[in-house]
Amino acid sequence: MSGIDRRLSLPYTPTGNSVTERFVGIAKSVIVKSLKGRHADWDLYLNPTQLAMNIKYSKLHKSRPYSIVFNRQPNDFADYSKVTPTLSLMKADTKKIHDRLAFAQEVVIPQIAKLIKTTQDNDHARFEKSHKVLKDMYPIGSKVMIVNVHRQSKLDERYSGPFTIKGYTKNKSYILTDRLDNLLSRDVPTQQIKLIQSSAASQNVVKDKHYEVQAIIAHRGGPINYEYLVHWLGYNDEADHTWQTASDFDSSLHIELYWQRRNGNNTKAAPLAKTVNHTIRKKANRDKHSNKNAHIITRSQRLLEAKQQK
Incomplete structure (x- = not known):
């Protein structure tokens, strides 16, 4: 009304x-x-x-x-109880x-x-x-990334995606779909979107097949060229497991989960020993300190016994 x-x-x-x-x-x-x-x-x-x-x-x-x-x-802030109103x-x-x-x-x-x-x-x-102000909406069919609103630390991904623009709402926000053409559960405003490919360019690109990761079960290589053994969802045969690099994943979530499981959910876990000799030296040092502490305890016990005898 x-x-x-x-x-x-x-x-x-x-x-x-x-x-x-x-x-x-x-x-x-x-x-x-x-x-x-x-x-x-x-x-x-x-x-x-x-x-x-x-x-x-x-x-x-x-x-x-x-x-x-x-x-x-x-x-x-005054007392108006005794003041006559000016209007009636x-x-x-x-x-x-x-x-x-x-x-x-x-x-x-x-x-x-x-x-x-x-x-x-x-x-x-x-x-x-x-500030950069967009005069027109991003075209339908464009590939975009969106701000990771659930980011909790500096190491988490700043953007998630990619997504495809499916349409607009009456409030000029975007309706997005993922790679499997499933609608995103929420509408996204312009300030949370980063365009990575316009609709005209995306039509000329051959779509690659994407598979859902169930878990990463092993790794090989070094910090610069890690490869991960992936168990794909719905493929339970070991012959279907494949080695993938970090760039093959749409998100680093499963990689982070793998390293958390690998380190017992302890992100500050000490790295594994590089050589056997290094491990032996560490063990020898521990034994040396243990013997020294035992010597100190034994000496303290002797002093205490001597005092009790006196």
């Missing part, structure tokens, strides 16, 4: 609802500073924090949000209220809208000077 288009923000995309997220951050920071260590009283600061945000002058339209909504300035519900005062509302709708709100549009245009022009 109000002409409002209800839209939902995309998961892992706070910039899609940036204004709300920004004000949530402001409210949280104000409340945390007001608590002064007494965390149980956070709800007592909600109303004053909201009032402080509503009476603050906005950069967007150079006015207070409170004044725009209620068409008047906020009251000061009498017929003459009703006309004043009507005239004030008409002035707000015909003059104030249009001027506020003009200021908002001017500020947004200036901000966008300044943003375009330092």
Whole structure:
């Protein structure tokens, strides 16, 4: 009835609802500073924090949000119980209220809208000077990579994929499919996409067959040229296992899982000994230290026994 288009923000995309997220951050920071260590009283600061945000002058339209909504300035922190109201519900005062509302709708709100549009245009022009802005959507059928939103460490992959653009939503986000033509479970915004091949170029490329990895079971070679023995999903015969290099995988996930299993899920495990002599030297050193510690313990025991005898 109000002409409002209800839209939902995309998961892992706070910039899609940036204004709300920004004000949530402001409210949280104000409340945390007001608590002064007494965390149980956070709800007592909600109303004053909201009032402080509503009476603050906005950069967007150079006015207070409170004044725009209620068409008047906020009251000061004073006792108004004994103050006579300036307006009442009498017929003459009703006309004043009507005239004030008409002035707000015909003059104030249009001027506020003009200021908002001017500020947004200036901000966008300044943003375009330092950022790449796409004027058109990536074409359907293009190959893309997407930001790995589940990245937990610097060693995890920054991008996952590749995916194919299947279509667009009404909010100008992308519908993607994987190599098996399965739809991605979520829609992806433009800022999380990196184009790797346009639709025109991808049509001229012969599609390679891709198989799903069940597990990596062995490796050979050195750190520069590791090869991995792959057990493919659905191929249980050992003759179907093949040696693959790291570049043959669409993702390094199974390689990381293999090394975690190989090291007992201990990423800081000590490397294997390079030579037998190196291992013997280590063992000899351990025996030497063990004998030294045993000598110290024995001497301490002798001193203790001598003291007890005295």
